[in-house]
Amino acid sequence: MIHYDYPDARGHFGPYGGSFVSETLTHAIAELRSAYERYRHDPDFQREFRQELVHFVGRPSPIYHAARLSRELGGAQILLKREDLNHTGAHKINNVIGQAMLARRMGKPRIIAETGAGQHGVATATICARYGLTCIVYMGAEDVKRQSPNVYRMQLLGATVVPVHSGSRTLKDALNEALRDWVTNVGNTFYIIGTVAGPHPYPTMVRDFQSVIGEECLQQMPQRLAELGLPGNGAPGLPDAVIACVGGGSNAMGIFYPYIPYEAVRLIGVEAAGAGLDSGHHAASLQRGTPGVLHGNRTYVLQNADGQITETHSVSAGLDYPGVGPEHAWLKDSGRAEYVGVTDDEALAAFHRLCRTEGIIPALESSHAIAYAMKLAPTLRPDQTLLVNLSGRGDKDIGTVADLSGAEFYCRPSCRGQAVKTAHPITPVEGAAA
Numbered sequence: 001m002i003h004y005d006y007p008d009a010r011g012h013f014g015p016y017g018g019s020f021v022s023e024t025l026t027h028a029i030a031e032l033r034s035a036y037e038r039y040r041h042d043p044d045f046q047r048e049f050r051q052e053l054v055h056f057v058g059r060p061s062p063i064y065h066a067a068r069l070s071r072e073l074g075g076a077q078i079l080l081k082r083e084d085l086n087h088t089g090a091h092k093i094n095n096v097i098g099q100a101m102l103a104r105r106m107g108k109p110r111i112i113a114e115t116g117a118g119q120h121g122v123a124t125a126t127i128c129a130r131y132g133l134t135c136i137v138y139m140g141a142e143d144v145k146r147q148s149p150n151v152y153r154m155q156l157l158g159a160t161v162v163p164v165h166s167g168s169r170t171l172k173d174a175l176n177e178a179l180r181d182w183v184t185n186v187g188n189t190f191y192i193i194g195t196v197a198g199p200h201p202y203p204t205m206v207r208d209f210q211s212v213i214g215e216e217c218l219q220q221m222p223q224r225l226a227e228l229g230l231p232g233n234g235a236p237g238l239p240d241a242v243i244a245c246v247g248g249g250s251n252a253m254g255i256f257y258p259y260i261p262y263e264a265v266r267l268i269g270v271e272a273a274g275a276g277l278d279s280g281h282h283a284a285s286l287q288r289g290t291p292g293v294l295h296g297n298r299t300y301v302l303q304n305a306d307g308q309i310t311e312t313h314s315v316s317a318g319l320d321y322p323g324v325g326p327e328h329a330w331l332k333d334s335g336r337a338e339y340v341g342v343t344d345d346e347a348l349a350a351f352h353r354l355c356r357t358e359g360i361i362p363a364l365e366s367s368h369a370i371a372y373a374m375k376l377a378p379t380l381r382p383d384q385t386l387l388v389n390l391s392g393r394g395d396k397d398i399g400t401v402a403d404l405s406g407a408e409f410y411c412r413p414s415c416r417g418q419a420v421k422t423a424h425p426i427t428p429v430e431g432a433a434a
């Protein structure tokens with residue numbers, strides 16, 4: 001077993017992490033840090049958090065054996081941790097519940113968040129409705145246009161969505177606006193961050209809230225593998241590898257963290273390689289970025305020689321982020337985790353393949369993890385296992401997939417009942433008829 005004890009008291013994961021914020025926010029950050037220190041080991045807080053996860057989210061989520069997919073690939077068994085079955089359809093809800101509970105205990109009735117694709121905004125609006133908290137979500141004006149169903153979802157849940165018209169009118173501009181709001185309203189406002197980024201203590205706090213994913217896996221896997229007659233990797237219940245997609249890195253940290261001490265288990269993070277890792281159009285911060293400061297912490301950042309953040313690209317909006325959580329930067333440098341890239345095309349192929357072989361429509365983000373498992377499985381033996389975090393469901397992505405596949409898609413929000421006629425139907429996937 002590896003001894004792993006990160007971060008240090010000031011939020012450093014080796015040379016990464018820390019807290020780089022303006023003077024006006026140092027007090028708010030210190031206040032959050034002491035509140036989190038107080039409640040993270042508080043039995044009442046932990047009990048309420050577990051209850052919320054059971055009754056509101058629907059946990060524990062099952063571990064599903066993708067038997068047909070595994071058989072077709074002819075190698076290791078692929079097991080899916082079903083975060084797509086959570087309320088609101090992804091892992092993000094785990095973390096927002098924890099932070100909203102903290103906000104209530106700190107006496108902060110006003111919640112702010114920023115969102116790109118809208119998934120974190122929807123999760124935040126959901127928990128604010130549940131707890132009766134005021135919810136303001138900042139969103140780039142461009143994203144508001146692109147993600148109109150999520151904007152309406154947030155509004156249905158009672159949130160105010162504020163379009164941000166500055167800069168490139170996307171996520172990083174929304175982030176600046178959220179920080180500006182926090183500085184102004186720091187007395188009554190809690191800023192809910194959606195991934196393992198931001199200044200200390202956010203990366204640790206979000207990891208801890210998401211660790212329920214990996215903790216459940218540690219508990220569920222021995223029985224699951226026994227049922228399947230699989231030996232486990234060295235010890236009963238241990239998979240050969242754990243695979244998760246990495247945008248900011250919260251679903252990956254959530255499933256990796258409890259497995260870090262078990263060094264026989266490979267931890268594999270899958271970044272969005274977009275049009276290719278060397279195309280200049282990707283979001284692979286760990287593989288093509290360099291250390292720098294972004295969003296209040298030191299980490300790998302996609303930046304040019306002058307330190308300007310460069311444009312990122314991924315078919316999947318949730319992975320389209322120029323930074324990554326500082327703990328991943330450390331896991332990469334220390335060699336405990338490996339990071340690989342999957343292109344848009346590979347992710348799309350995996351999306352279709354999982355739909356057709358298992359009856360599960362995965363999020364495009366999660367499809368990156370599936371795609372890598374599909375590459376790795378045939379290189380391994382059938383008694384080996386890959387545990388893949390299926391971070392979310394793909395209902396939100398069907399419009400994007402239809403556009404990219406040139407498919408006929410009825411009831412697109414903007415088409416008002418008219419069918420969109422297209423040139424090519426979806427290409428059947430290999431093995432779909434088996």
Ligand SMILES: *Cc1c(COP(=O)(O)O)cnc(C)c1O
Pocket residue numbers: 090091092119120194195196245246247248249250251252318319363365366391392393
């Ligand atoms: C937001 C999102 C991601 C990316 O965020 P991480 O912090 O890297 O987990 C991945 N999958 C789904 C389904 C998402 O909604």
